[in-house]
Amino acid sequence: MTKILVVGSSGLLGSWFSEEATKLKSKLNWTIKTVSKSHIADYQGDFSDWTFANSCMQEFKPAIIINLVALTDVDRCEREPHEAYQLHMGVPENISRYMQTEKNCWALQISTDQVYDGEGYKKEENVSIKNIYSLSKRAGEMALPADRTVVLRTNFFGRSVSGHRKSFTDWAYGAFLSNERITLFSDSIFNPLHGRTVAKMMCEVIQNPRFGIFNLGSHEGLSKADFVIYFAKLVGVHKEIYTVSKSVSVPDRARRPLNMLMDVSKFETTYNLPLPSLKEEINKTKDEYHV
Ligand SMILES: NC(=O)c1ccc[n+]([C@@H]2O[C@H](COP(=O)([O-])OP(=O)(O)OC[C@H]3O[C@@H](n4cnc5c(N)ncnc54)[C@H](OP(=O)(O)O)[C@@H]3O)[C@@H](O)[C@H]2O)c1
Incomplete structure (x- = not known):
């Protein structure tokens, strides 16, 4: 039996991961326990607090700890840096402290493409x-x-399966349905995956871990403007409710990277798992959104 603790299980990615892991857990003999702060989970509390985190880990004794905790509101992180560090560093520090005594335990840490900027696909x-x-x-x-x-x-x-967290495509879909005027950025470029694909890749990593840092994204990235227009046409809600603009022109918000394109070859070769193109991934949303 492999005991897996999922910290941040109730969020956007945690909910996709939960669905994918449920399909595999009896076949692979996984026992999964979950942690969230304000939503129902096996352990409910603040994992940046050592006393709470340690009590969860000591009781369950996980062999693998998956960390999905985040404050993904970039502007709030800028306004509340203490809170951002408390979560983004405090939770891994607590996991690390436990791992110092439990030498057979390893961690799967989910991070972000926002650590990149500049020309081309970054290693x-x-x-x-x-x-x-x-x-x-x-x-x-x-x-x-x-x-x-x-x-x-x-x-x-x-399409989010979390019930309380919206994804980028949920936001875009909602805007087209309600005729909200939106601004799409032509200078913000990325190569994300469908959340379900990320969850599937996490399940692959759990079965055959290769330690290190890996970019996990799609091939042939797009600007956020081209992404949303392609998506809206695909799911049949496209109309001219948007202005295409540059993200650098928006005042009063945290500075953002413009080019977050990731070179995904290290993940593909190390794990021997080919990754799809971004349009292939967007095509997977066609059946998820119905007008
Ligand atoms: N969302 C994106 O677009 C995006 C893009 C790139 C990378 N990522 C990365 O992907 C990972 C998952 O992001 P996500 O969008 O799924 O996040 P999310 O939807 O905001 O979920 C965060 C989870 O963490 C839990 N949590 C928050 N504070 C906690 C605390 N102090 N103690 C215990 N649990 C706590 C939340 O529980 P409650 O809801 O119960 O408070 C929730 O289950 C993160 O590492 C993020 O940086 C996200």
Whole structure:
């Protein structure tokens, strides 16, 4: 039996992971326990608090700890840096502290494509930090023991199954349905995956961990403007409710990276798992959104 503790299980990615892991857990003999702060889970509380975190880990004695905790509101991280560090570093620090005594335990840390900026598809070492969100996420990666941690830097979309967290495509779909005027950015470029694909890849990693930092994204990335227009046409809600603009022109918000494209070849070769193109991934949303 492999005991897996999922911290941040009730969020966007945690809900996709839960669905994928449920399909596999009896076949692979996984026992999964979950942690969330304000939603129902096996353990409910603040995992950045050592007393709570330690009591969960000591009771369950996990062999694998998956960390999905995040404050993904980039502007709030900039306004509340203490909170951002408390979560993005405090949770990995607590996991790391437990791993110091439990030498057979390893961690799967989910990180972000926001640690990149600049031309082209970036390799894992080409980090370029632009804001508190990405700095605190990078610090969280470094708080875990490198020889027993898999870090997956990723981004994702798709119809949320979490019940309380909306994805990027949920936001776009809602805007088209309600005729809300939106601004789409032509200078913000990324190569995310469908959240379900990220969850499937997490399940692959659990079965055959190779420690290190890996980019996990799609091929042939798009600007956020081209992404939303392609998605809206695909799901049949496209109409001219949007303005295409540059993200650098928006005042009063945290600085953001513009080009988050990730080179995913290290993950593909190490895990021997080919990754799809971004349009193939967007095509998976066609049956998820119905007008
Ligand atoms: N969302 C994105 O677009 C995106 C893009 C790139 C990378 N990522 C990364 O992907 C990972 C998952 O993100 P997500 O979007 O799934 O996040 P999310 O939806 O905000 O979920 C965060 C989870 O963490 C839990 N949590 C928050 N504070 C906690 C605490 N102090 N103690 C215990 N649990 C706590 C939340 O529980 P409650 O809800 O019960 O409070 C929730 O289950 C993160 O590492 C994030 O950086 C996300």
